[in-house]
Amino acid sequence: MTIATVAGVLAGCAAGPTRPEGGAVALTGKGYRVVAPPGWVPVEGKADVALRHPAHQAGLMAHATCEGKAPRRTLPVLARHLRFGLRDVRDLDEAAVQVAGQPGVRSRFTARLDGVPVAVGAVTLQARGCVYDLVVVAPPDQLAAVAEDFERFAASFALTESRP
Numbered sequence: 001m002t003i004a005t006v007a008g009v010l011a012g013c014a015a016g017p018t019r020p021e022g023g024a025v026a027l028t029g030k031g032y033r034v035v036a037p038p039g040w041v042p043v044e045g046k047a048d049v050a051l052r053h054p055a056h057q058a059g060l061m062a063h064a065t066c067e068g069k070a071p072r073r074t075l076p077v078l079a080r081h082l083r084f085g086l087r088d089v090r091d092l093d094e095a096a097v098q099v100a101g102q103p104g105v106r107s108r109f110t111a112r113l114d115g116v117p118v119a120v121g122a123v124t125l126q127a128r129g130c131v132y133d134l135v136v137v138a139p140p141d142q143l144a145a146v147a148e149d150f151e152r153f154a155a156s157f158a159l160t161e162s163r164p
Contacts, residue, residue, distance in 0.1 A: 060150065063133050086118075087112040099154060102132075118140070123135075136150035
């Protein structure tokens with residue numbers, strides 16, 4: 001999953017019926033759940049969970065890529081796949097983290113998506129043979145306004161039932 005695939009979140013796609021605002025979303029078959037922060041509106045998209053905050057023109061997403069066997073790449077390399085399709089990427093920081101007891105990488109960067117400047121915060125986790133991406137995308141001057149919501153969203157990540 002790349003940031004370019006969540007462009008629809010920022011564009012404000014139509015709301016989907018199955019992802020409640022401010023509620024937990026369990027992804028059956030992918031073995032995890034996240035909780036949507038209050039004020040974020042569900043949207044349809046290619047991500048497992050896609051949310052939009054209309055006042056800040058920001059998007060949140062959660063997505064798992066499970067291809068049957070554990071990825072061989074390191075977490076920092078796996079985290080960098082989010083940059084595909086972006087131009088003028090500038091790293092602000094990258095650090096190791098743990099979320100729900102799983103190892104991960106937290107990254108923050110700015111870039112251009114289809115010529116538009118964006119700021120991105122992401123947590124990439126690896127567990128059970130899957131790569132989990134938790135991402136916030138916003139105009140650079142709006143990222144700070146949604147940073148706390150992203151922290152709550154990322155902290156809500158939990159593994160659920162075993163994957164098939």
